[in-house]
Amino acid sequence: MRTMNITLILGARPQIVKSAPLIHLASQDYQMSLSIIHTGQHYDFEMTKIFFQELCLPDPMANLNVGSGTHAWQTAKIMTRLEKILQKQKPDLVVVPGDTNSTIAGALTAAKLHIPVAHIEAGARSYDMRMPEEINRRLTDHCSTLLFTPTENCTKNLLKEGIAKEKIHQTGDTMYDLLIQQLPKAEKTQILEKLGLKPKTYALLTTHRPENVDNPKNLKNIIKAIIKLNKLTIVFPAHPRTQKQLRKFRLLKAIQKQNHIKIIKPLGYHETIKLIKNATLVITDSGGMQKEAFWLKTPCITLRENTEWPETVEAEANYLVGTCEQKFIKKAYEILENGKEIAKKLEKTPNPFGNGDASKKVLEAIKFFLNRSYQKAP
Ligand code: UD1
Secondary structure, three states, rough: OOOOEEEEEEEEEEHHHHHHHHHHHHHHHHOOOEEEEEEEOOHHHHOOOOHHHHHHOOOOOOOOOOOOOOOOHHHHHHHHHHHHHHHHHHEEEEEEEEOOOHHHHHHHHHOOOOEEEEEOOOOOOOOOOHHHHHHHHHHHHHOOOOEEEEEHHHHHHHHOOOOOOOHHHEEEOOOHHHHHHHHHHEEEEEHHHHOOOOOOOOEEEEOOOOOHHHHHHHHHHHHHHHHHHHOOEEEEEEOOOHHHHHHOOHHHHHHOOOOOOEEEEEOOOOHHHHHHHOOOEEOOOHHHHHHHHHOOOOOOEEEEOOOOOHHHHHHOOEEOOOOHHHHHHHHHHHHHHHHHHHHHHHHHOOOOOOOHHHHHHHHHHHHHHHHHHHHHOO
């Protein structure tokens, strides 16, 4: 039986989370030979290596070490370095997860070498082309051969764009698989004790989107709002981009002066999950955390005007407030006042993101596709 050689390309924090359960399954499959190429888009320990360690993932076979830069520079650098490896390696298929610059660079490079591309988390749309991720996910979907969608809404988005239905596989969300698998380990972390927190007495805040943190007005609005929200402790693990911008716009000291705000370095997967589960409220602009809050039944305020996860908004688990200080504070107090009723309602909300077996379905579809293509080959 022929070995299936697949290459997974990742480089940014959320891509490791989206791929982890597939890496575990492929590593146990005797028909598969999986190699991981890390682009080096993220390089700090807390942004990448910690996830490999916590999730027991094998080391990448190569790191392209691209580092940070402008979009075109970073994407181009990944492409030129990746092309050389893929030309030598000649994998049967390339897998790209998510919507980062590493995703689009990986998909484009492989597609131009006529290597089939499989996209994990296909079909998500915010319909906001000012977001780099929206450009990345649309273009990736349109050069992919296998598109793995987390929800029915994502499938519909692809069909609307004219993508052939034979290419689309609605598998569920691989991030949900990981959450179910890793929750027991997350529960065991001591992050609440380390931070001196009691369950359901704090809000967890993350913000790193360029439209929020690179824009001084929006970042100031967010900071003003969390300073006013002093009835709650606010835990704020700050992304390196955010830390840099807080210093640049001279906002860091104002935060550090507040007794109710704990600004800390970015956390790994398990501690983040434990914090989300025990929070009264999640405040975020991250796509992944909107979903994790939904699955863990914690209400979420999203610091954006739109979302690629409308399923969570329709379920009234997630509220879009943009960066309007008044809207943010009003919604936060509404959630605090109605916490018990909201929790009861969230307990009964159905999950449109699958059953926790998305990665298994992804692997099965890849194997079916490759077996068929080997049979067709001369
Ligand atoms: C990227 C993704 C975003 C994802 C996020 C998760 C794109 C376009 N964006 O955004 O979709 O939600 O990752 O974190 O791909 N930096 C460090 N150390 C690191 C990495 C970054 O200090 O290890 C700093 C650098 O100053 C860098 C900045 O963070 O310029 C932004 O990093 P970059 O990878 O360009 O974008 P993210 O904001 O992390």
